[in-house]
Amino acid sequence: MKNNIFKHLFLAVTLILGLSSCEDRDIVTVDNVASPIVMDLSANSLILDKNFPGNPALTVTWQSAAYSVPTEISYRIEIAGDKEFAKPYTLATVMGSERAAAFSMLQMNDAAAGIGLAPSVAGKMFMRVVSYLGSGQSLASTSNTTSLMVTPYVLTYPSFYIVGAASYVGWTPEKAQVFYKKDNLSYIYTNLQGGENFRFLGQLAWDGKNYALNTTGTKPENQYFNQWSTNLSKPDGDDENIKFTGTTGVYKVTINATLGVQTIEAKPSVIPTYDFPTIYVVGNIAGNGWSEGNAIPMTTIGDGVYEFTSTLAGDTEFKILGQQSWGDLDWGNISGNGNTGFIGPKGDNGNIKFVGDGGSYKITVNLKGGIYKIIKL
Structure with missing residues (x-):
């Protein structure tokens, strides 16, 4: 019994002495002593060549920053279109002992687009290096600013192919539906199945580029979209795909591929369904003469798919109607007159224009997929 009492007293004294020694210790502070200094750019001017996107374009080297206590320092290379860096763009982040970073033609071209430099015109790019400590980026210190002249090439935006249970094509990559692309925007009117998953491919195959939401839990190599509409989310337990949480129907799915923007929105179409008993052709076709009252019926051949031969x-030039009048059911070439192969509803279409040769052609309209085809027989 006495031994136990002595043991408890010994432990208590030891604890009190330990706490006292901790209070007597000096608090270690870390201060920034010297900022990083940009030492050298491997070129004073760059004319970027789209034919060699992987070729080396620029190497940046800098002198280390210094802090009062030895610690691991991170560096962020920033660029901007103005020397005040009103809207800095992060070119790269370097951690550890590295004091140099190399960039390809494609990386520099993307960076030039990111700060708004015009294609095919020489523009000034300002550059600096920011040092900091830890994930909280504390004690940040900025280097001097240097600059170079950059002539970008016209940026090529990716093509997007939708595939998955939420899409009308299913999970077969070879059948993935490509979006209509105009500059930085890609879009389509297509049916989406509520509660199902999908993803975007950059090609008609799994191997290659895949595009999903830029969020925690998604594979880093698939992260792309920085913002998305509320009816899209990352599926639970799935690190590759996107979940459509809206009501089943036809949506205008729009992708803005502008570098640094990279958004996706699924907005209900003004015509939210695709399955109609009959749809009609109207225009200077088969003697119709743009007489909506005499619009010509198409033949239903499948789920939202219709055909007409003439x-x-x-x-x-022609359009598609859902009634024999100029009513609410109206489809045509997406976003204006032309022959893109993509269907748009009333308010976002024009005439389908086609240069025939007087021969027989089959017109196929797929309202579920948002596409049409004109094939010579």
Whole structure:
């Protein structure tokens, strides 16, 4: 019993002495002593060549920053279109002992687009290096600013192919549906199945580029979209795909691929369904003469898919109606007159224009997929 008492007293004294010694210790502080200094750029001017995107373009080297206590320092290389760095763009982040970073033609071209430099015109790019400590980026210190002249090439935006249970094509990559692309925007009117998953491919195959939400839990190599509409989310337990949480129906799915923006939105179409008993052709086709009251019925061949066969002249123009009048059900070439192969509803379409040769052609309209085809027989 006495031994136990002595043991408890010994432990108590030891604890008190330990706490006292901790209070007597000096608090270690870390201060920034010297900022990083940009030492050298491997070039004073760059003319970027789209034919060699992987070729080396620029190497940046700098002198280390200094802190009062030895510690691991991180560096962020920033660029901007103005020397005040009103909107800095992060070119790269370097951790550890590295004091240099190399960039390819493609990386520098993307960076030039990111700060708004115009293609095919020499513009000034300002550059600096920021040192900091830890994930909280504390004690940040900025280097001097240097600059170089950069002539970018016209940026090529990726093509996007939708595939998955939420799409009308299913999970077969070879059947993935490509989006209509105009500059930085890609879009389509297509049916989405509520509660199902999908993803975007950059090609008609799994191997290669895949695009998903830039969020925690998604594979780093698939992270792309920085913002998305509320009816899209990352599926639980899935690190590759996107989940469509909206009501099943036809949506206008729009991707803005502008570097640094990279958004996706699924907005309900003004015509949210695709399955109609009959749809009609109206225009200078098969003697119709743009008479909506005499619009010509198409043949239903599948789920939202319709066909019509006719001879087509060199100046053929037509539209698709859901009634024999100029009513709410109205489809045509997406976003204006033309022959893109993509269907748009009333308010976002024009005439389908086709240069025929007087021969027989089959017109196929797929309202579920948002596409049309004109094939010579």
